[in-house]
Amino acid sequence: MDGRKVMLLTGASRGIGHATVKRFAREGWRIITCSRHPFPEQCPWGGGREDHIQVDLGDPNATMEAIEEIKSRLDGRLHALVNNAGISPKGPGGARLNTIDTDLRTWGQVFHVNFFSSIVLARGLQEELSAAKGAVVNVTSIAGSRVHPFAGAAYATSKAALKALTREMAHDFGPMGVRVNAIAPGEIETSILSPGTEKIVEGLPLRRLGQPREVADVIWFLCSDASSYVTGTEIEVNAGQHV
Numbered sequence: 001m002d003g004r005k006v007m008l009l010t011g012a013s014r015g016i017g018h019a020t021v022k023r024f025a026r027e028g029w030r031i032i033t034c035s036r037h038p039f040p041e042q043c044p045w046g047g048g049r050e051d052h053i054q055v056d057l058g059d060p061n062a063t064m065e066a067i068e069e070i071k072s073r074l075d076g077r078l079h080a081l082v083n084n085a086g087i088s089p090k091g092p093g094g095a096r097l098n099t100i101d102t103d104l105r106t107w108g109q110v111f112h113v114n115f116f117s118s119i120v121l122a123r124g125l126q127e128e129l130s131a132a133k134g135a136v137v138n139v140t141s142i143a144g145s146r147v148h149p150f151a152g153a154a155y156a157t158s159k160a161a162l163k164a165l166t167r168e169m170a171h172d173f174g175p176m177g178v179r180v181n182a183i184a185p186g187e188i189e190t191s192i193l194s195p196g197t198e199k200i201v202e203g204l205p206l207r208r209l210g211q212p213r214e215v216a217d218v219i220w221f222l223c224s225d226a227s228s229y230v231t232g233t234e235i236e237v238n239a240g241q242h243v
């Protein structure tokens, strides 16, 4: 074990998660990553392969089993947990799945990945987070607070629940010295975006898509000492989409 700070990041293989790995690696942190696929050979970073855990966060038993594996790789301290993995299923032809046509199994799967995995990991690693006076960042969405033309009802409700969970966790983890916050991205240039997003972007105050690194910078802020008195809040990272 070395003296580096350690972050556990879910959904690190692409998009916002990938940019977050790069941001924290630049700051000298060790990053333990989780996603369904094996470590991507085309994008290695220092210690990446050894610090990757392959787990399907949509499977609650697999998520609970992964906790032991994660603990065994820590020296008793976890400085940041970033719950970033997320799915946004679509209907045939990319159609939005609404409250009437979303299959209950799909709805449950979305909640396991987007919502339950966050509390299962945080609860399972509470001793390590507490020992490091660590920070938790939950990645929510603009879709958690308003109907979105592309994000479905299961996705939107899972993100609204994750925002509420952030508040509840801040209350319960605060006495351990652990801060819990959320970030709510708007339209960020990743594979999760749908065709037609250009129309939304035309109406944003800043008139442009966000870059994954701009989200990673806010995650960094919430895990750093610069936000040492901030907990239980959600920061919008969306070019003013919420105004």
Ligand SMILES: NC(=O)c1ccc[n+]([C@@H]2O[C@H](COP(=O)([O-])OP(=O)(O)OC[C@H]3O[C@@H](n4cnc5c(N)ncnc54)[C@H](OP(=O)(O)O)[C@@H]3O)[C@@H](O)[C@H]2O)c1
Pocket: 010, 011, 012, 013, 014, 015, 016, 017, 034, 035, 036, 037, 055, 056, 057, 058, 059, 083, 084, 085, 086, 087, 113, 139, 140, 141, 142, 184, 185, 186, 187, 188, 189, 190, 191, 192, 193
């Ligand atoms: N991009 C946006 O505009 C936007 C807007 C608002 C909110 N967000 C949120 O930001 C977060 C990251 O989004 P992104 O756009 O970067 O997404 P992305 O490019 O689709 O990446 C999603 C990540 O989650 C992992 N993942 C998906 N299902 C998983 C599962 N069952 N178990 C473990 N890992 C899983 C994926 O890795 P594997 O495929 O290897 O599992 C991947 O690393 C998500 O929570 C998303 O809801 C994004």
